[in-house]
Amino acid sequence: MENEIWMLKNKKEEKFLRKKTVEFDFKKFTKKEVVALVARMRRIMHVANGIGLSANQIGLPFRVFVAEVPDGNGGTKFYAVFNPKLEKASEETVGYEEGCLSVPGTWGDVERPAQVTVGGFDKNGKPAKIKAWGLLARVFQHEMDHLNGKLFIDRTKKLFRAEKEA
Numbered sequence: 001m002e003n004e005i006w007m008l009k010n011k012k013e014e015k016f017l018r019k020k021t022v023e024f025d026f027k028k029f030t031k032k033e034v035v036a037l038v039a040r041m042r043r044i045m046h047v048a049n050g051i052g053l054s055a056n057q058i059g060l061p062f063r064v065f066v067a068e069v070p071d072g073n074g075g076t077k078f079y080a081v082f083n084p085k086l087e088k089a090s091e092e093t094v095g096y097e098e099g100c101l102s103v104p105g106t107w108g109d110v111e112r113p114a115q116v117t118v119g120g121f122d123k124n125g126k127p128a129k130i131k132a133w134g135l136l137a138r139v140f141q142h143e144m145d146h147l148n149g150k151l152f153i154d155r156t157k158k159l160f161r162a163e164k165e166a
């Protein structure tokens with residue numbers, strides 16, 4: 001199957017991944033198109049075994065990301081956030097090893113605020129505010145970085161590479 005996720009090692013794709021994305025304009029899309037976009041992003045994220053995916057990772061220039069993390073009860077919780085904004089970030093930071101679907105085979109420790117509040121819109125265009133901590137806070141910040149053309153490798157002091165790329 002063709003990989004739908006844009007890769008940093010591809011020069012053209014890198015240029016796009018390094019660009020800041022634009023606001024998602026709900027007026028330009030039908031409800032059906034928005035629902036289809038979320039479903040597509042979720043599917044691609046699942047196929048790639050990821051826990052987060054931003055629209056520009058599949059070649060779309062909009063400020064949209066999806067995330068899915070364990071809910072602590074054996075299930076998962078799925079989020080699709082349109083036009084996300086970091087509203088609050090804790091002073092307390094925490095380090096954790098991150099990877100990225102656009103940079104396969106590479107990991108690095110990244111220090112980030114432990115808790116964040118993210119504002120934005122859900123797929124119906126309704127305002128949403130999400131308080132996140134733990135893994136979810138990390139994924140949210142990683143994906144919002146993507147939407148600003150930033151990658152986790154810019155934030156880590158030491159990168160680890162797998163001997164062979166998957």
Ligand SMILES: [Zn+2]
Binds near residue numbers: 142
């Ligand atoms: Zn990523």
